[in-house]
Amino acid sequence: MDCKFCKIVSGELKCYKLYEDENHIAFLDISPIQEGHFMIIPKKHGEYIFDLDETEYTEIMKLARILSKKLKDATKAKKIGLAVEGFGETHLHIHLMPINKAGDLDPCKHKRASDEKLTEVYNHLLPFFK
Numbered sequence: 001m002d003c004k005f006c007k008i009v010s011g012e013l014k015c016y017k018l019y020e021d022e023n024h025i026a027f028l029d030i031s032p033i034q035e036g037h038f039m040i041i042p043k044k045h046g047e048y049i050f051d052l053d054e055t056e057y058t059e060i061m062k063l064a065r066i067l068s069k070k071l072k073d074a075t076k077a078k079k080i081g082l083a084v085e086g087f088g089e090t091h092l093h094i095h096l097m098p099i100n101k102a103g104d105l106d107p108c109k110h111k112r113a114s115d116e117k118l119t120e121v122y123n124h125l126l127p128f129f130k
């Protein structure tokens with residue numbers, strides 16, 4: 001299957017990995033809406049969050065809350081926003097990003113960041129995710 005996120009799970013594609021457990025992996029979005037924007041994906045390929053079984057759904061949402069606290073500590077944002085769309089990559093992913101006002105989750109603000117910038121953000125966030 002030609003899925004970019006499955007390739008990240010298998011290690012075939014590199015990512016700015018912030019977190020990993022048995023069933024999930026979290027990494028920076030390389031086209032962030034906000035600085036510090038990252039995604040959580042289940043390792044198992046699935047396409048629609050509300051198709052997850054009860055356990056999978058609960059686990060990924062629990063993880064989103066845990067990781068949101070780390071992102072909030074790292075960025076000092078007022079809130080952490082959560083969004084799920086899934087029209088770009090089909091592999092289910094939850095977006096988490098720092099938000100400070102209405103409209104900060106606007107997907108039209110997606111913009112490819114330079115590797116230099118991503119590395120800088122990654123190095124800042126990583127200690128908070130240990």
Ligand SMILES: [Zn+2]
Binds near residue numbers: 007
């Ligand atoms: Zn996949």
